[in-house]
Amino acid sequence: MSSGASAGASTNVQRTHQSRAGKLATRLVAAVLILTSIVTFLYMGLSVYVAAQLGYEAPKPITETPAKYQLQYRDVSFPAREDGVKLKGWFVPGQLSGGRLTAARTIIMVHGTRQNRATPNDGLIELTNIFVKAGFAVLGFDMRGTGESQPEPLTLGYFEQRDVLGAVDFLQSGPIPYPELGRPTIIGGWGVSMGAATLLLATAREQSIKAVVSDCAYSEIVPILQREVHVRSGLPEALTPGVLLAARALYGVDYYAVRPVDVVASIAPRPIFFIHGDADQYVPFADMQELADAAQTGFQAHVQTWAVHGVGHARSFKTTFNGPFNPEYGPRVVEFFTKSLGSDPAGA
Amino acid sequence: MQNTATTGASGGAADNILRGVGVGLAPAAFFYAGILVGFGVVSLLRVATPGLGFLTQLPILNVVSALCLVALAVGFTLVSVRVFRQARRWREDGETTAANAVLWGLAVSALLVLVPVLVAILLPQHPAYIV
Numbered sequence: 001m002s003s004g005a006s007a008g009a010s011t012n013v014q015r016t017h018q019s020r021a022g023k024l025a026t027r028l029v030a031a032v033l034i035l036t037s038i039v040t041f042l043y044m045g046l047s048v049y050v051a052a053q054l055g056y057e058a059p060k061p062i063t064e065t066p067a068k069y070q071l072q073y074r075d076v077s078f079p080a081r082e083d084g085v086k087l088k089g090w091f092v093p094g095q096l097s098g099g100r101l102t103a104a105r106t107i108i109m110v111h112g113t114r115q116n117r118a119t120p121n122d123g124l125i126e127l128t129n130i131f132v133k134a135g136f137a138v139l140g141f142d143m144r145g146t147g148e149s150q151p152e153p154l155t156l157g158y159f160e161q162r163d164v165l166g167a168v169d170f171l172q173s174g175p176i177p178y179p180e181l182g183r184p185t186i187i188g189g190w191g192v193s194m195g196a197a198t199l200l201l202a203t204a205r206e207q208s209i210k211a212v213v214s215d216c217a218y219s220e221i222v223p224i225l226q227r228e229v230h231v232r233s234g235l236p237e238a239l240t241p242g243v244l245l246a247a248r249a250l251y252g253v254d255y256y257a258v259r260p261v262d263v264v265a266s267i268a269p270r271p272i273f274f275i276h277g278d279a280d281q282y283v284p285f286a287d288m289q290e291l292a293d294a295a296q297t298g299f300q301a302h303v304q305t306w307a308v309h310g311v312g313h314a315r316s317f318k319t320t321f322n323g324p325f326n327p328e329y330g331p332r333v334v335e336f337f338t339k340s341l342g343s344d345p346a347g348a
Numbered sequence: 349m350q351n352t353a354t355t356g357a358s359g360g361a362a363d364n365i366l367r368g369v370g371v372g373l374a375p376a377a378f379f380y381a382g383i384l385v386g387f388g389v390v391s392l393l394r395v396a397t398p399g400l401g402f403l404t405q406l407p408i409l410n411v412v413s414a415l416c417l418v419a420l421a422v423g424f425t426l427v428s429v430r431v432f433r434q435a436r437r438w439r440e441d442g443e444t445t446a447a448n449a450v451l452w453g454l455a456v457s458a459l460l461v462l463v464p465v466l467v468a469i470l471l472p473q474h475p476a477y478i479v
Contacts (some may be wrong), residue, residue, distance in 0.1 A: 005395060022439050022447060022451075024368070024441070025448070025451050026432065026436070026451060029451050029458065030432065031456075032455060032458045033375070033428060033454060033455075033457065033458040033461075035458075035461065036458045036461050036462040037379075037421075037424060037425075037428075037458070037461050039462060039465055040462055040464060040465050041417065041420075041421050042462050043464070043468070044417060044464075045414075048410075048414070049411045050479050051414075052406075052410050054407075054408055057404075105390050116457040150401075150402070151401065151403045152402050157365070160372075181374070199436060217362075218476075222474075223474050223475050223476035224475075224476045226473050226475035226476070227475035227476050228476065232477065233443045236469075237475055238465075238468045238469040238471075238473065239468070240468075240473065241467075241468040241471055242465075242468055246413075248391060249390045249391050249394075249413070250394065250409050250410075251394070251412065252391070252394060252395070258437065274404075276411055280478070280479050283476070284476050284478055285478075287383045287476075309349065311430070337384045
């Protein structure tokens with residue numbers, strides 16, 4: 001009897017111990033679960049939030065037109081290739097000697113991210129004036145989600161390359177802005193920053209673009225996003241993969257595919273002129289060399305580079321936000337296009 | 349006879365462990381299923397409503413994404429609480445093996461939930477710093 005009572009007491013003590021150990025284990029597991037789930041949900045929430053910020057910004061208004069330099073121009077609109085996004089722009093005929101107008105050699109101008117076809121910051125109207133006075137017609141347009149074009153997510157070149165291809169389609173088969181001048185016979189492209197990267201991506205897919213000036217293009221966008229997500233939000237770089245995944249769900253954009261460096265070789269033998277400020281703090285100067293090296297590997301490649309000393313991002317032409325302009329820029333770019341696209345058939 | 353009884357007892361213990369771990373992994377399963385569903389819902393909504401225009405679509409997508417996240421968090425919490433209760437019930441009923449297995453399953457769930465963040469942290473990052 002005594003031994004039975006002792007065994008029962010021992011079992012009770014054992015159960016109490018087990019119960020205490022079970023409670024402790026439960027609390028420990030609960031604490032770990034709460035901690036890990038808070039970290040993960042916070043990560044996911046921040047990723048979605050940053051992705052939403054990344055993909056949209058209210059478009060800046062068009063504040064200048066080619067009329068600033070008494071240039072003739074007509075407003076145009078055309079759809080992007082593939083998805084038909086409605087784009088707005090203007091066509092500015094080139095000027096030949098004696099004031100004759102021409103559309104034979106047309107340059108598609110592609111602006112930078114969160115800008116538009118007339119952003120004063122980058123001096124696009126001034127550059128248009130230089131091209132026009134050199135006998136080149138200019139097609140300037142707002143990429144999707146900017147200026148007066150259809151609101152769409154900003155995808156840093158992923159979808160915007162369709163806009164450049166739409167511009168080519170418009171020049172080749174759309175309504176002719178100046179019927180008396182006929183259709184352009186040869187097309188070139190000039191782009192700055194995201195516009196340059198987008199132009200490279202589009203040119204690799206479109207043989208009709210015969211020469212490209214790429215001003216401070218990035219070789220790939222993800223390293224820049226990794227840095228910018230960190231710099232602008234103060235959040236760790238490790239957030240970037242989550243942001244990119246969220247952007248894929250929200251906008252259908254694959255930022256990992258925005259890699260001009262992978263396709264730039266296929267532009268050869270068409271000439272490319274890379275320009276980059278060696279004090280660029282946004283797109284590393286090394287990106288130009290990376291792009292140029294990759295482009296050189298193309299068959300019969302014609303690659304030219306110009307490192308503009310002491311200027312920052314997109315400041316090779318307009319050296320500060322308020323000017324002045326780099327006097328070398330216009331002549332160098334015009335010389336490149338003249339060599340690459342030939343003279344105007346009617347004579348410059 | 350004794351062998352059969354032992355085999356039966358160890359088989360029962362193995363079943364209890366499997367059952368417990370399975371229940372303990374339910375929050376992780378819910379979490380990943382929820383992510384897939386949320387990702388699918390947002391992607392489908394985006395693809396199915398291009399006619400709305402981006403400016404209308406964007407706030408809808410943002411709200412739906414936020415709702416999916418909240419629903420996932422709430423659902424995850426409810427599933428976890430139910431699993432903890434189940435473990436407690438089994439412990440009170442003397443099914444200690446199953447109850448302990450649930451806790452092991454929950455611990456693994458906690459780690460599995462953290463996997464996406466760990467992968468993101470451990471992925472090599474190559475930010476474009478200016479040298």
